[in-house]
Amino acid sequence: MRGFARALREADRALIGTWVKIPSLETVEILALSGFDYVVIDQEHAPVSFESVYAATVVAQGAGMNVLVRVPDRSGSHIQRLLDAGVDGILVPRVTTAAEAAQSVAQMTFSPAGERGMGITARAGQWGGLSRDAYLASGNDVLRAVQLEDRGSLEAIEEIVAVPHLNGLFLGMGDLQQSSGLDDSDPQIQRLVAGFLDQARAHRIPAGTAVQTAEQAASAAARGFSFVMVSNDTGLLRTAATGLVAETRSRVAARARPQPA
Secondary structure (H helix, E strand, O other): OHHHEEEEHHOOEEEEEEEOOOOOHHHHHHHHHHHHOEEEEEEEOOOOOOOOOOOHHHHHHHHOOOOEOOOOOOOOOOOOHHOOOOOOOOEEEEOOHHHHHHHHHHOOOOOOOOOOOOOOOOOHHHHOOHHHHHHHHHHHHHHEEEEEEHHHHHHOHHHHHOOOOOOEEEEEEHHHHHOOOOOOOOOHHHHHHHHHHHHHHOOOOOEEEEEOHHHHHHHHHHHOOOOEEEHHHHHHHHHHHHHHHHHHHHHHHHHHHHOOO
């Protein structure tokens, strides 16, 4: 299976994924069988342990689906073990400056260019089965992405995209609206988003974002986002369950009405 960074380079369309918030292997397998290109396992806003991420990664990749992980914070304490587990990329949340972006990317990049240590005997190295060159090539092809979600970070986009070895950007529109107090349709927000996409395009850095509907995903892809997350596993379950219950109750009630004589 291709690494996610390579898949983005070779794709002729936006790659479509969703968030994973439920620590369940069955959920991950269902999402893979449904045809998603990738999932992003969310350790920032969901109760997902390292062990759950590890098992989900094995299941997802075995089913042909790439796995990214949004780590809990930008401290870097989780990154080494996740990369050793063989995930296809890392999304670091709440990056606000070029210096923070550089530190996050360094933690995902092998030395001497960065701080990532060799773990060739871990799963990422096929338990020592890969040659050193193959292991390094695979490790260098993971997605090293930072999440920008406030006005200041978008205003600093020119400095952030210049960070060496950065190969992924993610726009957190929800937090951008929250932190700025502006709606996503506000001209100020739209200028920031346009600048974000212009810089990503100019530096050939894939840009991603998250939306709720298929129509919003199509709009994001048309605008230039290379990878788009649509909804999440909990939302998909809730929407399907709520719709089924409402329809069932409506039909049961209709059948129970007295028929005219």
